[in-house]
Amino acid sequence: MLRKLLLTLSGGLLIALLLVMAGLAAGWYGLRWYGDQQIPMTGDAEFVIVTGDSLGRVVQRLTAERLIEYPGIFEVFARVKGVAADLHAGEYFITSGTTYRQLLHKFVAGDVRYFSVTLVEGWTLKELLKELNGHPKLTAPVALKNLTPGMVTLIKDVPQTDNLEGLFYADTYSFEAGTLVAAILKRAHQKLQSVLADEWNQRAENLPYKSPYEALIMASIIEKETGVPSERPDIAGVFIRRLEKKMRLQTDPTVIYGMGDRYQGELNRPMLRERTAYNTYVIHGLPPTPIAAVGREAIQAALNPSDGQTLYFVARGDGTHHFSNTLAEHNRAVRKYQVTERRKDYRSTVQ
Template sequence: MLRKLLLALSGGLLLVMVCVAAGWYGLRWYGDQKVPVSSDTEFVIIAGDSLGHVVQRLSVDQLIQYPDMFKALARVKGVAADLHAGEYLIAPGTTYRQLLNQFVAGDVRYFSATLVEGWTLKELLQALNRHPKLTDPVELKNLKAVMGTLMKDVPQTDNLEGLFYADTYSFEAGTTVASILKRAHQKLQSVLADEWDKKAEDLPYKSPYEALIMASIIEKETGVPSERPDIAGVFVRRLEKRMRLQTDPTVIYGMGDRYKGELNRSMLRERTAYNTYVIHGLPPTPIATVGREAVQAALNPSDGETLYFVARGDGTHHFSKTLAEHNRAVRKYQITERRKDYRSTVQ
């Protein structure tokens, strides 16, 4: 009787061992099978998705075979609750084991959004709000509330123009527009503080914010990057001499949507807070998004005696020391020898 019992137990244990071994080898075989895709294929795990939901959608999308085995593979590896949300790119040749590891590691696909030097805040928001991989668009009227305490040290008003750094930002699908804006503002504050510490002496700025206003004007006036310090030099010397800046981009900014592509004398005489043909000193806020080079130029302008510049029409400028020389240059480049392909930027 005891012998029969021992034989039965041994047979049962052997059967269990055989089943375990078969299951182990089965999962190992399954893990080495390749996902049935012939080209790069997107798959999204939504925040809060369970293993069951993920496997169900993989199966519906025909991205896995034997879905129960995929679940078993995850549970045996102890990672059933460790799948990260995000958008994944499944490449041809990926095995089921590699796919599971990709989900666990959070090896998601990254996208990018570029904020361009010289953009206005309106243009910047339009670009971010239209990005297909960013969520929760931000309206201009709600921007200050969205930014919250990050703006506590910003002077002025509700106008947050120029307070976002021009750069390329990488992010995962589903990232909010607000998170990109907050990163761009923090980056600007970091760059501005860094460059302020390295500024030239005796500049006519009371704060980094005033330097940022100047940087935005330089950004809009520059056709050739190498001219930034020269343009900065002209504007700094004009400020020091209590001369008006008389820069067209500030007039255009002050006109807002009323500007249709051309300036005339009446527009230059119109009193707005941004018309530097009328007001003395800097306008109240920046007029555009800036990069580091414009900030560097504002804080380290070129030495010299030039007080004027005029566009040559090929993206570069002619710089003059006197008004008489400037008027001759204006007549030459804007009237008598004006280029047929006149442009303000280099192509």
Template sequence: MLRKLLLTLFGGLLAVVIGLAVGWYGLHWYGDQKIPVASDAEFVIVPGDSLGRVVQRLSAGQLIQYPEMFKVLARVKGVAADLHAGEYLIAPGTTYRQLLNKFVEGDVRYFSATLVEGWTLKELLMDLNSHPKLTSPVEQKKLALVMGSFIKDVPQTENLEGLFYADTYSFEAGTSVSSILKRAHKRLQSVLEDEWSKKAEDLPYKSPYEALIMASIIEKETGVPSERPDIAGVFVRRLEKRMRLQTDPTVIYGMGDRYEGELNRRMLRERTAYNTYVIHGLPPTPIATVGREAIQAALNPSDGKALYFVARGDGTHHFSKTLAEHNRAVRKYQITERRKDYRSSVQ
């Protein structure tokens, strides 16, 4: 009787062990199977999604087979409640175990937005607001309110032109436009502070903000990057001599939407806060987004005696020490030998 009982218990235990072994093997086999996708597939886990809802949508999208096995795999690993929200890219060849790990580790798909040197704030916002993976567009007229106290030590808080660093920013889907703007402003502050600490002596700037204004003018005037310090040198010397800067990009900026692609003498004589043919010194704010190179040029201008420059038409400039030499260069490059393919920037 006892022997029969022991045999029965042993048989039951063996059955359990075999069942567990088969189950473990089956689960291990399942985890190593590849997801049935022929090309990259996108999948989004929404904040608050349960394991059941995630598996249901994966199955409905034909991204997994045997959905109940996927649930068991997550529960056995003890990660059923650890799935991170976000947008994921599922590549061909991904196994079920790798997919689960991706969800648990939050290995979400990242996107990027690039703020380009020379863009105005209007252009910058237009690009960010139209990005399909960014949320909560920001109107320019409400930007100061959105940024709030995040913007500090800026004298012209009603116009935040130029206060966002030109660079490429990575982000997860669903990130807000204001989040990118805050990162770009913080980055600008960091770069400007760093470059200000390494500036040349005796520059005509009272603050880093004034250097930023100059950097934005340099950015808009420069067709060839190597000329930035030379252009900066011309503008710095003109400031030191109390000469007007007389730079077209500031006139164009001051005209706003009225500018239609060509300047004339009447426009150059029009009094605006940004017309450097009329005003002395710098305009009240930057006129464009800048990168580090323009800031470096503004704070470390080239030495020399040139006070004028004119575009040659191939993106480069001719620099002159005297007005007479400058006038001859203007006549040569703008009138008598003007290129048929004339352009002010390198393409």
């Protein structure tokens, strides 16, 4: 009798175990089937996971935005996969036809959408900050008055100054939505450090610079003087020779920079005679800081100027310049390009 009872109980337990196992198998295959189904989207969509979001919050928002069906199953699917705590914050671009499995993998892999911002050669720090602060995917705008040396690790030999003009490399930077403006500034400054150090180590001999920072100042002037890449070494050669001969640089962009917001698009003689720290018609040598953001080509030109004897140049009005060895030749070129044969569409490279 006891033996019969034990056999009956063991048989019942086996059946129960088999039913449980069958249920688990069915559940597992059910989850696999669910993972291979396409999410119910009629078109592409954007979705943001905020830093600190739990799986539950993500599922709630996915459901509210009608990006998934059966939210409970999606949550179980993520937990069975063991990735409930591995979702990465960021903005995601979800395309039509994505499956639940692919969506979860995207969140776990951090396959976030990237954006970009371009800092243009020749931009002042004010223009650069306007671009960064106005980007809809960057956060925590930085006011010019709040930008201090403490925000970046300054390059070697930078004087103790609150003017950080020119210390951010002109380039295109990619980033995730929600990135801080200060983070882009830090990357741009680090890129400048790297490029300047690299080019400084490959500089020509006997240049009149005391430090890489002085070469950066020169590069910023070159950047503002011409938009024609092939002219940069020639412009650099003129300025280098003028420094060596103790001649004033007499470059309009420095005057304009020194005037700040007072400059309204035209220069006159009183402006050229006004004493500011940046007016190279008045001061000797380089101005105290760069006057704009630069790229590698301008730095290369400043550190590898063209040989020759030219000491002057004047804008032809088409964006290029005429170079002269003597003042007499230069004066003739000035009369030609700015008076007797001045183009109706005359333009200077200075912006």
